[in-house]
Amino acid sequence: xxxxxxxxxxxxxxxxxxxxxxxxxxxxxxxxxxxxxxxxxxxxxxxxxxxxxxxxxxxxxxxxxxxxxxxxxxxxxxxxxxxxxxxxxxxxxxxxxxxxxxxxxxxxxxxxxxxxxxxxxxxxxxxxxxxxxxxxxxxxxxxxxxxxxxxxxxxxxxxxxxxxxxxxxxxxxxxxxxxxxxxxxxxxxxxxxxxxxxxxxxxxxxxxxxxxxxxxxxxxxxxxxxxxxxxxxxxxxxxxxxxxxxxxxxxxxxxxxxxxxxxxxxxxxxxxxxxxxxxxxxxxxxxxxxxxxxxxxxxxxxxxxxxxxxxxxxxxxxxxx
Amino acid sequence: xxxxxxxxxxxxxxxxxxxxxxxxxxxxxxxxxxxxxxxxxxxxxxxxxxxxxxxxxxxxxxxxxxxxxxxxxxxxxxxxxxxxxxxxxxxxxxxxxxxxxxxxxxxxxxxxxxxxxxxxxxxxxxxxxxxxxxxxxxxxxxxxxxxxxxxxxxxxxxxxxxxxxxxxxxxxxxxxxxxxxxxxxxxxxx
Numbered sequence: 019x020x021x022x023x024x025x026x027x028x029x030x031x032x033x034x035x036x037x038x039x040x041x042x043x044x045x046x047x048x049x050x051x052x053x054x055x056x057x058x059x060x061x062x063x064x065x066x067x068x069x070x071x072x073x074x075x076x077x078x079x080x081x082x083x084x085x086x087x088x089x090x091x092x093x094x095x096x097x098x099x100x101x102x103x104x105x106x107x108x109x110x111x112x113x114x115x116x117x118x119x120x121x122x123x124x125x126x127x128x129x130x131x132x133x134x135x136x137x138x139x140x141x142x143x144x145x146x147x148x149x150x151x152x153x154x155x156x157x158x159x160x161x162x163x164x165x166x167x168x169x170x171x172x173x174x175x176x177x178x179x180x181x182x183x184x185x186x187x188x189x190x191x192x193x194x195x196x197x198x199x200x201x202x203x204x205x206x207x208x209x210x211x212x213x214x215x216x217x218x219x220x221x222x223x224x225x226x227x228x229x230x231x232x233x234x235x236x237x238x239x240x241x242x243x244x245x246x247x248x249x250x251x252x253x254x255x256x257x258x259x260x261x262x263x264x265x266x267x268x269x270x271x272x273x274x275x276x277x278x279x280x281x282x283x284x285x286x287x288x289x290x291x292x293x294x295x296x297x298x299x300x301x302x303x304x305x306x307x308x309x310x311x312x313x314x315x316x317x318x319x320x321x322x323x324x325x326x327x328x329x330x331x332x333x334x335x336x337x338x339x
Numbered sequence: 340x341x342x343x344x345x346x347x348x349x350x351x352x353x354x355x356x357x358x359x360x361x362x363x364x365x366x367x368x369x370x371x372x373x374x375x376x377x378x379x380x381x382x383x384x385x386x387x388x389x390x391x392x393x394x395x396x397x398x399x400x401x402x403x404x405x406x407x408x409x410x411x412x413x414x415x416x417x418x419x420x421x422x423x424x425x426x427x428x429x430x431x432x433x434x435x436x437x438x439x440x441x442x443x444x445x446x447x448x449x450x451x452x453x454x455x456x457x458x459x460x461x462x463x464x465x466x467x468x469x470x471x472x473x474x475x476x477x478x479x480x481x482x483x484x485x486x487x488x489x490x491x492x493x494x495x496x497x498x499x500x501x502x503x504x505x506x507x508x509x510x511x512x513x514x515x516x517x518x519x520x521x522x523x524x525x526x527x528x529x
Contacts, residue, residue, distance in 0.1 A: 022380035030497035038477055061350070061383035068351040069504040073453050073472055127462050159462050168461060189461075224372070 025062035028052065033067050131155035132172070135287050135311060137268065145179035146186065151205075151265050152287045152310070173205035175266055178218075189225075193244050196221045200238075203263055213242040214262040222249060270310045277302040277320075281337070284313045292317065295338040299326060341391055353398040354386060358508040361406060368410055376505070378413065382406045449507065456506030460499055467492060468499040 032049055035041065053060050130150060132138050138150045143160050150156065154172025159165075162184075167176075169190040178186045178197050188195040190204045193211045200218025204211065213222055219237040222244065234249045236242045239256045242249055252258065257273075264271035270287075272280055278300035281292040287310040294300045302324065308316045317335050320326050329336040358379065365378045386405050395401035457465055470476040470484065478496070482489045 020377045022377040025380065026376075026501060027497070030500045031493065033500060034478070034493055034496050037471075056384070057387040058380060058384040060347075061380055061387055064347055064350050065355060065383070065508070066500055066504050068355060069507050070500050072449055072507065073503060157461075166462075 021058060022062070025056075025058045026066070029059065029062035029066050032063060033070055127157055127159045129155065129157045131170075134289055137265075144181060144184070147177045149175040149177075149266055151175070169204050169206055171206055173203060173265070175201075175203040175263060177201045192224060193249075194223045194225050196223065209245055211244045212262075213244070214259045215240050216259055216263065224249065264307065265310060268310055269307050271307045272304050274303045274305050276300060277304055277337075280304045284308075284310070284316065287311060288313050289333070291334050293334050293336050295336055299337060299339050341394055345394070346387060346390055349390060349394065349398070350383075350387060354383065354402060355508055357399060357402055361402060362509045364403060364406060365410065369414075378406075378409065381413075382409055385409060452507045453503065456503045459506065460502060464495045464499040464502075467495050468503070471496060 032052070035045065036049065053063060130138065130140050130148070132150045132152060132154050134153045136150070136152055136154075140148050140150070142148065142158055142165070144165060146160075146165070148156060148158070148167070151173040154174055155170040156174055157168040157170065159167075165178075165181075165184055165186040167174075167186070167188045169188060176186075176188065176197075178200055186197050188197075188204050190206050190211045190213075191209065193213075195202070195204055195213055197218065197220040200220055201216040202218070202220055203214045203216075205214075213220065213236065215236055215238050217238045219235060222234045222236060222242050224233075224244070234242060234244075234251060236251055239259055241252045241258060241262060243252070244250075261271035261273060270280075270283055272283075275283075278294050281294050285291050290313060292313055308319075313335065317328050317337065320337065321328050327338050329338075361382065362375055362379050365382075366372065366375050369375065369378060382402065382405055386402055389395070389401070389405065457468065460468065466485070467481055470481050476484065478489050478492050481492045481496075485492070
């Protein structure tokens with residue numbers, strides 16, 4: 019973590035702590051000592067404290083109005099991830115009402131996820147559909163003015179019902195994908211975001227840095243790979259997009275991919291992990307369609323076709339020459 | 340030596356309103372977009388240290404001079420950025436309009452920014468920030484109300500605060516970036 023990043027994070031926690039009732043003189047002394055450490059600490063703290071206070075003045079403006087409306091009754095609010103397999107509705111929050119017209123409707127946020135090897139289809143209230151791939155999690159908030167999805171991990175395929183003036187936005191790490199009506203999938207893999215479009219057009223925005231919002235528009239047959247500040251759009255190819263979406267039928271599709279990449283792909287779907295031990299074997303090129311849930315069959319095929327050695331332990335399959 | 344209160348006051352009143360132009364200047368002259376926030380803070384750090392020795396007469400000119408020198412030094416140190424850039428920066432006059440009046444946000448503009456910033460947060464963080472700012476809830480009350488841990492509230496409130504600051508001070512800034520051909524392919528081909 020950079021020095022500035024660290025100073026920012028610490029400064030934010032100080033500003034939060036300082037507003038609490040239990041703020042003591044010794045806390046103040048600790049803060050003063052931290053501020054005295056460097057001008058970077060001062061810059062970060064002064065900056066956050068200043069803009070947070072600006073927001074305070076604004077909060078005071080909205081208070082009267084929001085007091086008038088009692089928050090609507092609600093059930094449980096937020097559910098720990100452990101329970102996330104079950105579907106939980108988060109009932110509306112009345113507080114926003116003074117803020118924005120489009121937030122007048124209660125925003126229901128729903129979370130869906132799948133375990134390793136899982137595959138799940140869900141329908142959204144607006145008629146759009148989401149299909150979740152293995153080990154994936156999304157949260158969906160469908161409002162009257164805006165439809166928002168957060169892809170927390172893994173991969174999901176979207177069929178978006180066309181609604182004029184109601185953008186459908188998928189937030190995936192450092193990227194947001196905005197559409198009106200189309201079919202596409204988004205996959206998160208560490209810092210990498212991969213968007214494959216089957217039909218229609220989508221816009222991919224880099225939002226990691228608020229000072230540098232850049233957009234890339236991609237249409238049916240395109241795949242956008244985004245990492246860090248870069249977004250690469252691959253040449254138009256419907257077949258490649260179909261390959262990338264083969265998981266929807268429980269299949270994995272490869273076109274001259276390296277065995278190491280193929281193994282990594284299988285490992286996304288299965289607890290039993292495929293391990294490729296030497297580099298010559300890693301570079302063997304593989305093509306074809308294979309059932310995602312049957313790595314054993316695939317490994318047997320490797321043994322027969324390429325004469326590779328396979329060692330099986332409880333949780334691993336080691337492949338070597 | 341200038342006293343700390345004066346510096347803090349100067350920093351909030353004169354430097355922070357320039358954040359948008361400063362970030363734009365850095366973004367135009369530095370190819371790694373992810374570094375802009377860090378570089379902005381580096382510039383703040385240097386600017387504060389310098390102001391302590393002597394308060395600048397023209398904050399804008401001072402800040403952008405500090406920024407330019409810092410970019411040149413960083414580029415030389417990092418060797419990530421091509422030396423063309425260093426040459427460009429050294430040769431070119433400061434690309435800032437030193438006579439542009441600094442725009443301070445009036446209350447209405449600030450409100451609009453704040454709302455737009457809130458809107459960009461995820462619903463949970465938005466909720467926590469709203470509870471704090473509108474309802475005046477403290478950490479304990481928020482944790483109880485939402486049925487989550489105090490640490491989680493703490494952490495998410497801090498996240499919301501940082502995102503809002505970025506948005507209010509610089510969010511609307513758009514960067515017109517120099518083209519560096521082949522970069523995307525290089526980074527993603529790996």
